[in-house]
Amino acid sequence: MGGAKFYRFALFPLMLLMLLFVPTRMVAQTDYDTSVTFSALAGSPEGMSEAENFKKLFDGKKTEGTSSKWCCYFHGSANVIFKASKAGVPVGYTITTGNDNETWGGRNPKSWKLYGNNTDSNDAWELIDEVSEDKVLKDKNYASYEFTCKCSTSYQYFKWEISAVHGGDILQVGEFELKLQTCSHKNTDGSDALGEVIENVEPTCTEHGYTTHKCSLCNSIVKVYKHDVLKPHKLTHHELKDATCTEAGNIEYWQCSVCNKLFSDEATTKEITDATSLVIPAKGHTFDREGNCTVCHYKDSRYALFNLEGITDVTITDNDSYPWKMLDLNADGMSAVSSYFTAESKGLMSNNYGKGHSTSEIEVKFNVVKPILFSFKYLISAKNSNDVFITLNGKLLDEIKGTEQKVYKSILNKGEYTLKLSYNIFDLVGDGNKGADRAFIYDLNTATTISDYVAELDATNTKLTFKKITSNNLESIDLSRLVIVNDKPMVKDMYDIETKNIKNIVFDESFKTYAPTSLEHFFAGCSTLETISGLEYLNTANVTNMYRMFYECNKLSSLDLSNFNTANVTNMEEMFYSCQNLSSLDLSKFNTEKVTNMSGMFYGCQNLSSLDLSKFNTEKVTNMSGMFAGCQKLSSLDLSKFNTKEVKHMNSMFESCSALSSLDLSNFNTANVESMSGMFAGCQKLSSLTLSNFNTANVEFMDNMFNGCSVLTSLDLSNFNTKEVRYMYSMFQACSALTTIYASDEFVTTKVEIGSDMFSGCTKLKGFDSSMIDHKKANCGTDGYFTPGCAYAEFDNATGTLTFRYKGVKPAGAYDLNVESNNPGWEDQKGNIKKVVFDASFAIARPTSCCWWFANCFYLTEIEGIENLNTQNVTDMRDMFTCCYALTSLDVSNFNTQNVEDMTDMFLGCEKLSLLDLSNFNTERVESMSSMFSGCSTLQTIFASDKFFTNQVFDGYGMFQGCENLKGFIDYIPDSDRDNNEYANYKTGYFTKLVGKNGEKKIGATGETLATENLVLDDGKDFVAYEPFAAKDASYSRKIKEDSTWGTLCLPFAIDQSKETECKFYRLTGIDNENECITLESCEEGEIPAGTPVLFKMNKDEQTLSISTKDASIVKEPVAGTNVTKPEAETASDVNLVGSFTKIGGKDNKGLDKNDYIIGKDKFWRVSDLDDGNGVGIKPMRAYIHPAYEYLARAAMLSIGKGEGTTAIDNLNAISNDANAEYYDANGRRTNGLQKGLNIVKRGSKTYKIMVK
The missing domain is CATH 2.60.120 (Jelly Rolls)
Structure with missing residues (x-):
């Protein structure tokens, strides 16, 4: 690394020279007319606002406090055209900066031209002055700078044209003042108009001497030059100075102190016109590999x-x-x-x-x-x-x-x-x-040493190969055409070339060990890509995201994805979006069991004529919006295996599937769907559409849902519930062949905000009026366009099943529902009925009579979907289940009986029923209950509430006749005087009140004080009490794991500590964050109140916690356990032991805060540290620690009682099992074991302090 350089130039000497070498352009002008004014005619750009308009250049406001300016965005050019009040010869001009140039540097003009003419014509401009790369204007506020003009022509119109600014994209000028010489300085008679001499100036080395005079005509000050001799230069010699690493030097030169001109020789024959040529730049540091300068030792x-x-x-x-x-x-x-x-x-x-x-x-x-x-x-x-x-x-x-x-x-x-x-x-x-x-x-x-996965682009820029390279195979590779794949998730980011050039992508076998976790956008935008080969070597085993993987691969005609492993993929949104040429796609081996998003998956695949999705597992998918939108050649689509129970969005799902002729979505579960906007819009050939099981109770958007389904003749929407729908505009627009829309009273528009054009173009609907096409006509009334659906029952002789449905049209052979006391139409089939099904669609039906519905169905063993039977309008339930001999269970807990008047023989002869839950029955209008339960010989329990009235009953004879196993507050008495409606209550009669559940087991109580015989709480099952009640006996047991001695407990009945010998109970007193432990104290002797959460410690060799009591009062919910306020230096701590009779947490961790603590292996563990809280929870009858403030949950794990002072309870495990431990009180007296108060325990070489309260 020798010879490395570092550059930082010393600019001060250069700046000093520039200041000394002042350009002659800046000499002030004195010979001009001060009475001339200027007005702006046009400007571009005009300015940021009216306050910063180009007209502000000539308003004379340029000092602090009163200034104005022209400020505008600058995109390469700007200009202003202005007019002088009278024509004149330009001799100079002044530019003044704005009010904030120091803050926003770079806004001054840098290059400009000044033009003039006398015709105000845009094609007659003549150049007056030009400045290129200005070095005069500075980033100062309210600063004025003078410029001279060498011009001899008089003008009245001017244009200032700016072509560059010093920096940025904003131009700013405070004031522009042009100086015009408008006078010849001669009187009309030709005499001189100049007055007496004002000043006599001697010659310099650059300018002749002159006198100044005031013109009596224009009042300007005029110079009159003399014909004298220039004086010689006064030179200063500057010696050569060498540059260093950080400081600039200079060449040898001479400078005149009068005119500031520079010369390279003392004889002044060689003038230096560029002051920057004087500077010898700093040499820069010469660094070694560690950054040490070898010249000056700077580091x-x-x-x-x-x-x-x-x-x-x-x-x-x-x-x-x-x-x-x-x-x-x-x-x-x-x-x-x-x-x-x-x-x-x-x-x-x-x-x-x-x-x-x-x-x-x-x-x-x-x-x-x-x-x-x-x-x-x-x-x-x-x-x-x-x-x-x-x-x-x-x-x-x-x-x-x-x-x-x-x-x-x-x-x-x-x-x-x-x-x-x-x-x-x-x-x-x-x-x-x-x-x-x-x-x-x-x-x-x-x-x-290189071993990595790369993409190699061939010399034609059309073929991209994915492979693995190593140091051993680099010789034949042009490294400039390689990109490492790891951090380049998209092909289009791998090279500077545009992806539209790539025609072929190849995956080499060496690439198969590359294991990405995401292929999001991987091939997106490869609009000219024609083939992908070797896809079997693209390892997708770890991939979770395939969002827009093949997005807009417009030229791909086929894809072989048979080797794709999609077991971990959760996102397939827009995976094949706009693959317009794709005609073949085999997804038969796709594993989609983890996928949650399939929106736009095949959007715009306009050449796909078929899709086999029979293997798709969609049970976790929440979004299918636009999934098949724009698949213009799909003529059929089998989605019978689709599980849509989690889907929330189906908007535009089949939009513009213009070749689809039929679509059966009867298997779709739409209970969670919120949006169906444009779902079938543009399905021009759709003639058959089955939506028989659509549940639309949560849908808010139905706008454009069927827009453009121009060959549909009828729509069965009889199961639609639109109570939440807000948008219905254009819902059926352009359904020009539609004659009938079946609906029910559940199709309402009460929340609709926009319903315009709902029926626009539906000209064949009954009573269509082109002036009435909004949602107000969406009803089954006389003024509506809808046709009401119907409820019916249909018998399948092959299976013996009677099915109740609500549809638009009743099928041939189906039965109408009976009314009033008439026998139902399926009377003749009762001997063949083995099963009854209430279809989901039947939930819309509102029967008024259930009289004789299942009477004498001797072989009926099962009733499915009875929750879909809405009985709110039923007045007659006489003989409804009479003689259903084979029926062993019957759930009528959801029956709404508020309007029922007759329950005669309702359950008569149901001899295999052992339990009936009538807790929801409201019988305030019932007049007859005779033989209601007669002959129910196996019936043991009838749950009923205070709403089971008999005060309107005039005939209750034999109501309980033959119910020999029935037991409520009293056991059944076979006496004709004691089997009537007088005993239809839980306080003195045969009924039982439902007061709670333990798991799925119902808990009943009877009598004025509501008592049950024996309450046995099963560990691991939720206990829910609907109201307080009593239990003659109550018990609970739990098996303790072998690796634990500590636990938490919260029971709905009181605990008598004197009877519990297998453990000891403690209450929480706080969290000791310094020692990372909780602190406890022993519970007071006596009872632990019902619902109080506590901690317990099992005694030696005890592995079963068994709690029992008699005459227990059962509470509905836990009470607050420990609520400790512990003063500290700056704040208070607040810790709660929170109990629960039901499971808390678990899947999705509902109910537990990330800072809560749960017990495990004799420690308390912070929820957020246990697999990030996923699946963390507590079982029923337990408790957890809840710190009220996050700062109290600093420790990931808390020991039990560990710490200094008087609370070393964590050591009880060892001490209580040590026969050789010695116990002393606070005064040093020997004791037989732990006593109340402070205990000093010696165990071997260690001494412990134990506080027992």
């Missing part, structure tokens, strides 16, 4: 960063006032990026932190002596739109912004390289710096 540590294998001849040049410097981890703002670095990190960082509108820039040149792998990390932590530009030999590295880090890797061939680093800070506004507000490169490295 620049930055050089050592490039002291890398294969790199020599490093030169670092600082290009501005804020050169990049060595990485400083202690600099202001660095805490924002500390996670990216280690203490050993070395690198460079920009140096303009906090400097508004500035650039930090350096240039590093180096030589590569043999092929190397060059790598480094680069990072930005920027405020607003501040940006970094890093180029290597002019090629810009991948853009980063905000706070982002990337890794650069490239194979460099032998040759010279330039690395340029530039960080730009724009205006500082608001609260100052954000983040580190810097850019960095660090961890620079080279390697001459």
